[in-house]
Amino acid sequence: MTATPLFAHPNGLRQRGGTAIAMMLMLIGLLGMLGLIEVGYLYWAKRDTQKVADLAALAGAQQLQLCVTAGNADNRAARGNAVTENSFSGTLTITCGTWDPIANAGITDAFSPVANGVAANAVKVIASRSVLPFFGATALPNVSTEAVASGLPPVAAFSVGTTLLSVNGAATLPQFLQSIGLNAGGTSLVGYQGLANVTITPAGLLKQLGVTVPANIGVGDLNILLAAQLQAHALIDVLNAIVTLAGQQALTSANISLINAITAQLGNIPLNVVLGSTTNSPGGLFAQIVAPDGAAQSALNAQVNALQLLNTAIGVATGQHAIQNTTNLNLGLLNINAVTSVIEPPSMGVGGVGTTAYTAQVRTFIHITTPNPASVPLLGGVINLYVNLPIAIDLVDAQAKLTGLCDTTDSTGQSQATIAVTSSILKACVGNITQANAFSTAAGCDQIPGANTPLKLLGLSAAGINLLSLNTSFATNPLPANGTGTLIAGQTAIIPGGGNPLAIGTTVNNLVTALTTALIANTGTQPPANPSTAATQTATDLWNGTNKSLSYPARAQQALDEVQTASQGLQGLLGNVTGSVLDLLGNTVQLNVPGLLGDVGSLLNSVGNTLSGVLNNLGCALGSQTACIGVISGAMSGGGAGANSNAFLGLLSFLTQALQGPLDQIGSLILTPVLQNTLGLDLGQTTVDLQSLQCHRVQLVY
Known part of the structure; x- marks a missing residue:
């Protein structure tokens, strides 16, 4: 039997050919995998270099004072972070400059080097390095990355009040409602105290309310945008948005009860909340926002106390309706009619140095008249007395302004804010003022229409002969209570207005004496x-x-x-x-x-x-x-x-x-009860609550 050679067998040829092809494909696959490893390594090197640039830029932005002004060539903090902390051995180009997406709108990274002597607000880092190949093939290209980090100006959120009713640094809701003349004791308000230690951001509130804020919006445009939100946001919507953001959704049902309680006292009035304020339109939930960098993002991301925000929203919605105290007195010879009302709601301050927050401004209008349009007998009945005495009294007006942020620290090293308080009490105006226009302006009572127009206030006559009369208008000076306080975040301070608190009774008596003396x-x-x-x-x-x-x-x-x-x-x-x-x-x-x-x-x-x-x-x-x-x-x-x-x-x-x-009666029966019992004031002192303070903040902007 003759054997057949193996190589001559058709099946053997196919087996040897298949093996060669498989080996070739395997070799190609291995080469591809090696290539992928090289590409992955190159990608990793790029990512690692980008991380170095990012961290170096952030470190430099935190220490802008270390910028080299001559040529803007370096920043020790940025270079130290890259070389020492991250062991970077490549090439670093570090530039101090200005990041301004508005002024530098035509530049990709919105960054430009600053001239010598000009303060920088950002650091740009370019990091580049060579990449050695794993397998000795053709050299891989160098990788280069860029990063720009901006130092954000410090911002704070704060409120100012004239009541001393507080729990754990935050006014409770029942006490706040009482301070503006609303008694909602029939509703369940205890649960709201859970908001006292929760903060939310204005940006979060706006998003929850469906307000679209363009990226990189300027402060001026933001103030206009917020002030225009009058009809879109009912008080109930704002309250629900606040409790939802604060993680207290269970309070939405309590919000309905609260709204019903307010409506029961004030009637069917529109309860709308203006979110922002402008110079010509104050009285919004937030006072006019101030941000030193011209961009609004820093203020929008400030931390605001949820309970204070809820209190302020109620004050805004009920402005010029709360504290509608009316008093009518018949004293025989004279009648007294008095009405007290909020003329400007409170607001919260959010922003940088220069931001101002306001307390609720309260005014009383008092009209003292003889019982009939002519006059009443005085003494024996021959001499007649004529009195037509309209008096507008600004009970309280206070504002707090941020004058310094993060410039000082307390004994524990925590950053502080400096807040200057300007307040006044008991400014009185006498003139041609009516109840209809007494509450028409939030400016001082001397700006009420007719306040500076002479009016016949007093008269004594007998047998048709004018014996004595007074035709004039005048205003008394308010009592100032100005002071400055330095606080850390979360602290509430009572800022005295120079000297000890004023005794309400004595102060009101002094005002009455001043009015009588002036007349x-x-x-x-x-x-x-x-x-x-x-x-x-x-x-x-x-x-x-x-x-x-x-x-x-x-x-x-x-x-x-x-x-x-x-x-x-x-x-x-x-x-x-x-x-x-x-x-x-x-x-x-x-x-x-x-x-x-x-x-x-x-x-x-x-x-x-x-x-x-x-x-x-x-x-x-x-x-x-x-x-x-x-x-x-x-x-x-x-x-x-x-x-x-x-x-x-x-x-x-x-x-x-x-x-x-x-x-004397208007002092003891009208002014003192409103000041003491309704507003709960200690005259000459103002309470300021610094809710949050953010210092030395930085962000990657490119």
């Missing part, structure tokens, strides 16, 4: 044209009002006693014109207190001398009414003429007597 002193510039006629009419009026069962000399004594009592009241008023009262009066009146006191003393001496000799007046003793009236008139006629006449001072004394009681 009397201004009346003194318009004395009666004929003092003798005024003396005769006053004496007649006093005589007619005496007890007719007494003897004529006793009746004359009774009338003179009334003159004496009224004059002593004027003397007492002038004696209370202390330095604090004069501070309130300011330039409202040019008051010569010693001179006026001397004139009143002269009147009292004249009355005293007449009293001691009235029984010796023969005509009066014999029952002559004319003689008795002459005795009274004589006591009020001495002392010269014009503004210094006893007749004028006598009329002024009776006018003071008629006014002082009602003015």
Whole structure:
């Protein structure tokens, strides 16, 4: 049997050929895998180099003060991070400059080197290195990466208030509602305290509300965008957005109860929230945002206390409706009508140095009038009193302004913010003011329409003869309470306005004294044209009002006693014109207190001398009414003429007597309760809450 050669077998040829092809394909695959490894290594080298550039740029942006200004050639922090901390041995190009996506809109990375001496806000790092191949093949290309990191200006979020009601540094919701005159005790408000330690960002709130904010929006455009969000955001939507972002979704049902409680007290008013403020349109949830870099992202990402934000939203939605206290008093000779209202809601401050936050501004309008359009009898019924006295009083107005951020640290090394507080209380304006326009402006009461227009405020007349009148308008100075505080994030501070807190009762009494004094002193510039006629009419009026069962000399004594009592009241008023009262009066009146006191003393001496000799007046003793009236008139006629006449001072004394009681009543029954019980104030002090402070922040921008 003859064997067949193997190579001649057809199947053997196929086996050898298949093996060769498989070996070839395997070799090609191995070569491809090696190539992929080289590419992957090149990619890794690129990524590693990019990481070095990113970290170096961030390190440099954190230490911008280390930038070399001569040629902007280096930054020690950036270079040290790359070389020392990340062992980078390639080539580094480090440039300090300005990152500004608006000014450098035509540049890819929005970065430009700054001129010598100009402060940089960013660091650019270019890192390049060679890449050695694994397998000794053709050299791999060098890799080069770039990174730009910007140092963000420090920002803070804060609020300012005039109430001292606080728990753990944040005003609780029930206390806040009470402070603006809303009593929502029937609703379940305890759960809201869980928001006190939660922060959210304005950017998060806007997104939750569906407000689209363009990337790299400028501060001015952001303020306009926020201020335009009036109709789109009902209070309930804002409250729900806040509690949702704070992770307290269960409070959405409580929000409905809260809205119902507010509506039950204020009526069916529109509860809308303006989100932002502009110079011409203050009163939004956020005060006008200030960001030193011109971009708004830093402010949008500030941390804001959720409970304070919720409180402020309620204050904005109920502005000019909350604290609608109305008081009506009938004091016989005079009627008093008073209304108190919020004229400007509170706002929160978010931004950099220069950002301002406002507390709620509260105003009281008081109208003191005689019971009928003409006048009411004064004393015996011959002399008539006319009073039409509109008074607008700005109870409280405070603002807090960021003046320094991250410039100082406390004893533990935590960064601080410096906040300057400017506040004023009890500015009063008297003029042609109506209730309809008293609350029309959030500016000072002297900016109310008609506040600077003279009005007939007071009048004394008899038998158609004008004895005394006052036509004028004026304003008293507010009491300033300015101070500065330095806080760390999360801290609440009570900033005194110079000296100790003011006692409410004393301060209100000083205001009432200032108002009364201003009215009397201004009346003194318009004395009666004929003092003798005024003396005769006053004496007649006093005589007619005496007890007719007494003897004529006793009746004359009774009338003179009334003159004496009224004059002593004027003397007492002038004696209370202390330095604090004069501070309130300011330039409202040019008051010569010693001179006026001397004139009143002269009147009292004249009355005293007449009293001691009235029984010796023969005509009066014999029952002559004319003689008795002459005795009274004589006591009020001495002392010269014009503004210094006893007749004028006598009329002024009776006018003071008629006014002082009602003015004291507005202090004790209206102003003090609102200040003390409703607003819960310690006058002269302001509470500032620094909710968050972000210093030395950096971000990769390219």
